[in-house]
Amino acid sequence: MSSKPTNVVIAGLGGQGVIKASDILADVAFSSGLDVKKSELHGMSQRGGSVSSDVRFGERVFSPMVPEKEADFLLVIAPDQVEVNAAVLGQNGILIEPSQIDESSLSNKKSINVALLGVLSRHLQFSVEAWTAALKRNLPERLHEANLMAFSIGRANERIMGQGK
């Protein structure tokens, strides 16, 4: 059997950039040569309902959904969505949430999704160059600067947070 895929669930509310964050993550994994599958639930998302997206990558991935209790990472953009999604997290799964970012350090508060990807990036083996390229491919040019900043803030932050736990 080939090695198990890495399972990431990204969750939040409609309009918070859940799908965008998962697009970027899937892009990084794909451009690094992995098999990637991604699945999302967004019924009537524009009105602030719950949204979540599953991203799985590895040598070979079958189901596009992360099985219950098998998420390696749960990245939640809206604090009140942690509880709703907690069941997907595996035993050693890692929760990444907005309290790990100092929001006032972001030039654009909307880029919190990307800042949290920065936190996640510390745990994954993809290079900063691959992340930067994926961010640029998935965002319009006028948002590049703010989001690259947010990403590096998230990536730098994790070390401090990690020690705190």
Added chain:
Amino acid sequence: MAAFDAGVKLGTGYPGTPSTEILETFESLGGRAQWSPNEKVALEVGIGVAFAGARALVTMKHVGLNVAADPLFTVAYTRLDGALVVVSADDPAMASSQNEQDNRRYALAAGVPMLEPSDSQEAYEFTLRAIDISERWQVPVLLRMTTRVCHSKTVVRRATVAIPPPRPAHFEHDFPSRVMIPAYARPAHLRLRKTLAQIAAWNDEAGPNQLVAGSSSLGIITSGVAFQYVREVAGEASVLKLGMTYPLPLERMRSFAASVERCVVIEEGDPYLVEGARTAGIAVEAKPEIFRFGELNSGRVRRILDSDDSPEPKPVRGRPPALCPGCPHRAVYTALKNLNCIVSGDIGCYSLGVLPPFEAMDTLVCMGAAIGVGLGLRHSLPPEEARRVVSVIGDSTFVHSGITGLVEMVYNPPASGHVVLILDNGTTAMTGMQEHPGTGRTLAHAKTGKVVFEDLVRSLGVRNVHVVDPAPDPAGFQELIQACLDTPELSVVIARRDCLLATRAIREYERCNEQQTN
């Protein structure tokens, strides 16, 4: 993408989660795609394209096929010169729909061959194959997707299936094959059944089905996305994955079932494959009834294989959607609630008026039903209740199937009159801001002919027509509704204010179109 690579001449459809993105993507790649007022018209236009010898792709969500069922059942009898592929996007678990009907039943009922992709790569390949099958046997083909195939992205390699290039469009008279009067339809039905028998034989021999060799103790017959879950949890099992599920490759299924000790069918939704197999005398094990509801996933497939039908843990509910703050529909529901109206509702963002704090929608059945159901209530309730009935319908829904309801109202008016509220927010908001004939812009947002609701309504003979923006003066709006309820005349109130989330985009499209005409 496949539609583009296959030289599809025209893509038509009506929006509906989870099918909406297909035409939008096709258009963005440079294909010609257009939104129709509803699915029936979309399919009819597609039929014309295929009669002309060209390739047509028609997309809709599962309930859309109900609307398009009339042309579907009869086009199956006709002989196509080009290709006609109908994409039906099913929504088991009702992530965003009013029911979880299983459209594989339509293929069987109408006699239309059907393919079921299991991931994005197959969605690509099967679209090409569907076009090929459609042209080879001159029949329409259904491409049945589900939410998890539509709303998942997996890596796709292009041009893995070779099909002949499209032929130039051209019309040949062929009355017996295309004019379905009874004299021609009787032999046409015989011809269809013969063609289906040929396709079934081909499917047995060379259809897009896949055998994964494995243990002889457990065999699994599956199709669509369920295949992925099976591979995830039962890596050791032998698997027969069906790509074409109508007509079924019964001989392959028979020999597969005979080659294993235990043969289980894993399918999402209705026991469609199970019934097909059993009718043909193939002994297979079906999933327990509880797995008919909702969608499958790896965990549930494991339970099916373990024959575990114990109650499942209830999933934690996420936050339900609510009308956006600042949504123009809010003022309308506030008024309806204050007036204690009986509201015959419809489908769209405005369906959320049923939830607190408004709780001002009493019925919702299917698109367009608001007007007919409202009239039925008016006809039968005692006068003091009848006078409180209002039909509420969105702009896109009004064009989709509300116009005939309005004709009914003019033709058979209730004694107490009636009040229809058209919530014109300038877009199809619910499914992600698509254009429709009332916006005067095409799928690609270019300027085109515009259906002006107030002109249309007046032309039908309704005299009491009001166009208002409900937001700036809620009290005035409420008085207007009250006045309409008080008269026994027929009234139509068009509440016009752009969807808050679409306002910026609409302004931008209008500016671009303005520049182009100057």
